[in-house]
Amino acid sequence: MKDCLFQMRLKLLPLAILLLLAAPVFAQAPDQSGEASMEADTLQEEPQVPPPAPPEIVVVKDTENDHGHSIDLEWKLSPDDDGTGDYVTGYEIWRGEMVEGEIEFQLRRTVPYGVKIYTDRGDTDGGADPMPNDKDYWYKIAAVADEDVRTESEVYGPVQATGEWFHTGKAPVAVAVLIFASFSVAFVIVAGGQIDMKQFFVMWPIIFVLIIWLVLLISLIVGASVNGLWFLLAIPGAFVGSVGLAISIGAIGFLVGWFVRRTKGEDAKLYVRPLSGINAVDEAIGRATEMGKPILYVLGLGTASDIATICSFTILGRVARRVADHQSSLMVPCYDPIVMTVAQEVVKNAYAESGRPDAYDEDQVFFVTQSQFAYVAAVNGMMLRELPASNFYLGIFYAESLLLAETGSLAGSIQIAGTDQVAQLPFFIVACDYTLIGEELYAASAYLSGEPTLLGSLKAEDWGKVIFILLVVVGVIAATAGWDQFIQWTTVRL
Amino acid sequence: MNPKTIKLIIFIVILTSIVLSVYFVSMDRDSIREGIFVTSAAFLTLFIMSFLYKDNPYYKFAEHLFVGVSAAYWMTMGFWGTMMPNLVAKLWPGAVRGVLPALAEKDASYWFVIPLFLGLVLLMRLSPKGGWISRWALAFIVGTTAGLNLIRYLRSDFIAQVNNTIIPLVDKTEAGISFWGSFSNIFVFIGVLCGLIYFFFSKEHKGFFGGAARIGILVLMLTFGAGFGYTVMARISLLAGRMTYLFGDWLGLIN
Numbered sequence: 180m181k182d183c184l185f186q187m188r189l190k191l192l193p194l195a196i197l198l199l200l201a202a203p204v205f206a207q208a209p210d211q212s213g214e215a216s217m218e219a220d221t222l223q224e225e226p227q228v229p230p231p232a233p234p235e236i237v238v239v240k241d242t243e244n245d246h247g248h249s250i251d252l253e254w255k256l257s258p259d260d261d262g263t264g265d266y267v268t269g270y271e272i273w274r275g276e277m278v279e280g281e282i283e284f285q286l287r288r289t290v291p292y293g294v295k296i297y298t299d300r301g302d303t304d305g306g307a308d309p310m311p312n313d314k315d316y317w318y319k320i321a322a323v324a325d326e327d328v329r330t331e332s333e334v335y336g337p338v339q340a341t342g343e344w345f346h347t348g349k350a351p352v353a354v355a356v357l358i359f360a361s362f363s364v365a366f367v368i369v370a371g372g373q374i375d376m377k378q379f380f381v382m383w384p385i386i387f388v389l390i391i392w393l394v395l396l397i398s399l400i401v402g403a404s405v406n407g408l409w410f411l412l413a414i415p416g417a418f419v420g421s422v423g424l425a426i427s428i429g430a431i432g433f434l435v436g437w438f439v440r441r442t443k444g445e446d447a448k449l450y451v452r453p454l455s456g457i458n459a460v461d462e463a464i465g466r467a468t469e470m471g472k473p474i475l476y477v478l479g480l481g482t483a484s485d486i487a488t489i490c491s492f493t494i495l496g497r498v499a500r501r502v503a504d505h506q507s508s509l510m511v512p513c514y515d516p517i518v519m520t521v522a523q524e525v526v527k528n529a530y531a532e533s534g535r536p537d538a539y540d541e542d543q544v545f546f547v548t549q550s551q552f553a554y555v556a557a558v559n560g561m562m563l564r565e566l567p568a569s570n571f572y573l574g575i576f577y578a579e580s581l582l583l584a585e586t587g588s589l590a591g592s593i594q595i596a597g598t599d600q601v602a603q604l605p606f607f608i609v610a611c612d613y614t615l616i617g618e619e620l621y622a623a624s625a626y627l628s629g630e631p632t633l634l635g636s637l638k639a640e641d642w643g644k645v646i647f648i649l650l651v652v653v654g655v656i657a658a659t660a661g662w663d664q665f666i667q668w669t670t671v672r673l
Numbered sequence: 674m675n676p677k678t679i680k681l682i683i684f685i686v687i688l689t690s691i692v693l694s695v696y697f698v699s700m701d702r703d704s705i706r707e708g709i710f711v712t713s714a715a716f717l718t719l720f721i722m723s724f725l726y727k728d729n730p731y732y733k734f735a736e737h738l739f740v741g742v743s744a745a746y747w748m749t750m751g752f753w754g755t756m757m758p759n760l761v762a763k764l765w766p767g768a769v770r771g772v773l774p775a776l777a778e779k780d781a782s783y784w785f786v787i788p789l790f791l792g793l794v795l796l797m798r799l800s801p802k803g804g805w806i807s808r809w810a811l812a813f814i815v816g817t818t819a820g821l822n823l824i825r826y827l828r829s830d831f832i833a834q835v836n837n838t839i840i841p842l843v844d845k846t847e848a849g850i851s852f853w854g855s856f857s858n859i860f861v862f863i864g865v866l867c868g869l870i871y872f873f874f875s876k877e878h879k880g881f882f883g884g885a886a887r888i889g890i891l892v893l894m895l896t897f898g899a900g901f902g903y904t905v906m907a908r909i910s911l912l913a914g915r916m917t918y919l920f921g922d923w924l925g926l927i928n
Contacts, residue, residue, distance in 0.1 A: 484818030550743030
């Protein structure tokens with residue numbers, strides 16, 4: 180039986196080998212038939228993607244508050260755009276320019292489905308993608324369903340890109356700048372002694388109305404070259420705006436001027452509440468004199484134009500005068516070369532004012548390095564070697580604040596710190612004897628210098644805070660009542 | 674024992690440690706250069722940290738090295754990062770062809786004669802008689818930057834502050850009035866007002882005014898406390914970074 184089966188297998192073996200050899204031939208046959216059927220399917224599917232409904236252009240206009248070379252587009256989505264991207268896959272934005280009497284369109288960008296705004300930005304003449312201002316442009320938008328299936332909207336135009344002289348979104352900043360700039364003008368005129376305060380109060384509002392009117396006039400003339408109608412329409416608005424602005428500036432200017440005048444009066448002295456840090460300055464200088472040790476004055480890591488550093492210069496002047504009076508010594512290691520230069524001038528002047536110009540040593544104020552932690556390493560070493568009686572850290576500080584203050588504490592120095600860097604104040608508060616918090620540094624500068632302009636400014640700032648509080652209280656009440664106009668007035672749009 | 678002898682022994686121990694460290698790190702990394710750099714960084718770190726004990730010659734060495742190298746580094750950076758691209762390349766583009774070829778092809782901008790002039794004026798400080806001229810450049814720098822900062826500060830610290838403080842005291846949501854939302858808004862409102870009152874310098878802090886100022890300083894201290902904790906955690910992460918270097922990169926004890 181077994182032999183019979185074996186013989187049958189032997190007979191079947193050639194047949195099996197033959198079938199195996201023929202297998203690829205059979206295998207290819209269905210593939211060929213499959214390709215043929217797919218081609219047939221493709222031919223049948225092509226007409227199955229109908230063109231989508233076109234989008235509708237709603238707005239095409241120059242971008243506001245810019246230097247030009249930019250146009251905003253907004254459109255209604257194609258009704259066939261269901262937000263899934265299955266059918267309408269995106270939108271093509273085409274920009275046209277007039278070339279030899281015909282509009283030639285160029286594809287600017289393809290945005291995905293669901294998007295219905297686009298800002299077309301270009302460069303100035305000579306740029307890589309020029310889009311000159313004051314030139315006519317036409318736009319059309321195409322809803323795309325497939326590479327070759329798209330439906331275009333109607334052509335919209337012409338529109339022009341133009342630049343604006345004033346950023347209306349920053350109007351609150353302009354108002355605030357004018358108000359605070361008026362402070363400076365008041366200080367310069369009064370401190371210069373060119374006019375007395377009575378004349379000033381009469382002239383000042385007139386001067387400001389004229390300045391504002393001049394600025395508006397220039398802008399309107401420039402605007403008139405672009406659009407004469409706008410020029411005519413803008414005059415009443417500009418007049419009302421300038422009068423309103425002048426009244427507000429006049430009110431604040433009056434406050435500043437009044438306080439500046441009071442500082443000059445012999446009987447009327449401006450009151451500034453005592454600050455423990457201010458009182459401690461003289462104490463610290465006296466301590467250094469008694470102990471015969473130097474005073475270390477650190478101006479921080481700020482530049483010469485930072486407000487805190489400028490305030491620190493004023494206090495340095497006061498400290499240097501007292502140091503010169505008491506013939507003690509002063510060390511001012513500097514981080515910034517420009518700060519060092521200004522500090523040298525301040526200390527030199529202080530010595531001259533105290534009648535001891537010969538005692539001034541230029542090496543008292545010296546440059547260390549502009550590397551933050553190398554500077555800290557140097558000042559810390561100085562503290563432990565020289566053991567200064569008093570350390571002043573007044574200005575702008577960063578991560579080095581605690582390193583400095585902790586080392587000073589270790590050296591047993593009396594320490595007075597002041598900065599407007601909120602993140603560093605906690606470290607000074609825990610490690611120093613006295614800390615001037617934020618604006619207290621500015622107040623100390625005004626108080627110690629005794630300058631009428633600075634004291635008047637301090638007073639005006641206080642009344643500015645009153646205005647601030649009133650604005651916030653009224654604004655909060657209005658917001659709680661659901662009226663958000665105050666929020667809009669104080670919103671800066673960049 | 675004689676203090677000088679102790680110092681000498683410490684010096685010999687440190688020197689030996691440095692030599693051994695260079696040897697072992699070089700063996701480990703198959704590079705003498707790596708061995709020298711890793712060991713230098715590790716020992717300079719330890720020298721700086723020795724300040725925690727007290728001022729010592731090793732700290733002084735590290736401090737002077739750090740100050741000297743950083744001063745030279747920033748001077749070089751100032752020259753190649755500011756002077757050459759922002760002044761020389763603007764006025765004489767051809768002069769930087771060998772070092773900054775990308776800037777050499779641009780047109781000269783003669784506006785930069787103004788900063789050149791101001792820079793030279795600043796150097797007049799070195800002249801015994803003409804030192805006063807440098808004040809003009811200083812006045813320009815301080816005045817211009819202060820003016821530019823005025824706008825920035827007014828926008829961010831004044832107008833934005835007013836804008837962000839004008840919030841409804843009652844926080845209405847879709848589900849009704851949110852208790853915690855309203856509490857938060859009221860807290861912000863009162864905190865800002867009391868904080869401002871604390872910074873009012875024209876009136877002594879007495880009576881109701883004093884009470885409000887006290888609340889103001891309380892709010893400030895709460896803020897500072899939170900800031901302190903947050904920053905201390907960041908500093909601890911810096912310490913962890915140094916420790917990782919010492920125990921990982923140098924000693925190889927941790928991965």
